[in-house]
Amino acid sequence: MIKSIIFILPLMLHGYLFSQEAIPPPVTNNFQKATSYDELSTFINHLDKQSDLLKVEIAGQSVEGRNLYTLFFSSSEFAKDKSKIKVLIFAQQHGNEQSGKEGALMLASELLKPEYRYLFDKIDLVVVPQVNPDGSEMNKRRNANGKDLNRNHMILTEPETQTLHTLFNRYLFEVTLDVHEYSPYGESWKKYGYRKNADITLGSTTNTNISKNIRELSDNGYLPFILKYLSDSQFSSFTYSPGGPPGEEYIRHSTFDVNDGRQSFGIQNTFSFIQEGMNGKDDSIENLKRRAEGQMTGMRGLLEYVHGNKEKIKTLVWEERKKLLAFTPGQDISIQSVHVPSGKPLILPLLSYSTGKDTLVKVKDYRPLVRSLLDVQKPLGYLIPGDCTILVDWAKRQSFEQLPFKIDPGVQIGQYLITAIDSIDFEGDIVVDAQVTLNELKELPADKGFIYIPTAQLKGNLIILALEPRSMLGLVTYDKYASLLKTGQPFPVLRITKK
């Protein structure tokens, strides 16, 4: 008897340590609470030991020092096999949107099952299940500095967004998905009598400076696929359509700003999306099981689409990125835009508060298209004064390629003079709109020690959107950089163009 226990015990321990399946914490918790950071850490470390397919790294830390876990899935060595396509899925930038994290943890566990092994014949995948652990612990939207991470991708002041972009820069993922939740429970909708009710909504990139070909494949390829994939899996789905209720505010396909997870990667000609599950009432854990399963199904659907269209997506992304990497004269970049109607109404599925039944509403003020109001011609690059610390530090955080600059007869140095500071409507907000004249400088001010940032790089269009003083998405629209605009003064950033 004693002898057999001695034999069996090590076997049982061995079995527990090396082959027992790691159960995702939301399942262990029976979806009765949101997974805590400690539970997430324990689970991820356990999962890491379970399969050669997965390797866990800590890519960075939050404001309060929590780990930003990064899960690398690869059937070989990550990013070594150049024939594969690289996909990045990241969740919970907003700490009170718990289902993205839960779904990502469930996905991680699911992907280790033999039936999903085929995906990794073509895909190298990174999952960051929790971008904002500090916010998650407090069940709050923002990070511990009180910053909205999904409005921080332009200025990159926060360690969480910096970590995400360092990760992106290292591998230049061809496909990215940013996972969120939307809340349909607003007072204005209650008054309207209906609310949105789709389990999962999906959005593509809308900034018009992003490759048109990529946007077309997003809208005509991926979106129809994933909406059907979700409904085949018994989850209601719809195109991500913020705004409303009808009659009060127009409905659009989210912002064309490039400071969020979707478009900050999209502007680098990435096949990039946002997925938004439905939040619980009062940020609660209400319905958490269905919410997490819906999110997981959406993420898995992305992997299946990418697997089935690997060559097409990869070729397209790199063809379009090549256009960013080389300078082509005469390109127009839109720096002010507006949402406009397509002429077709939107048929919006809603839930009636009074009957509890689904209904379809015809929305007349639907503005799905983005039209440019103001273009600039793409310059060769910009010169940032070396003594302007806020700009120099920003350029460093963005890891822009910098080159030495020499005045040659083929180039012209432009300097904006700020003649007035006006304002303009940007998606319902009022932002600064500088009035400028552009003058030619014959030589550079000697004492500034300028840093040259060429536009012929992956972030070239982002650089233009950031540094043009009239850009409604520009640095000058952020408090931290508002002082760059002074009426009657020259704008400190110089503009280099071909003569």
Ligand SMILES: [Zn+2]
């Ligand atoms: Zn969100």
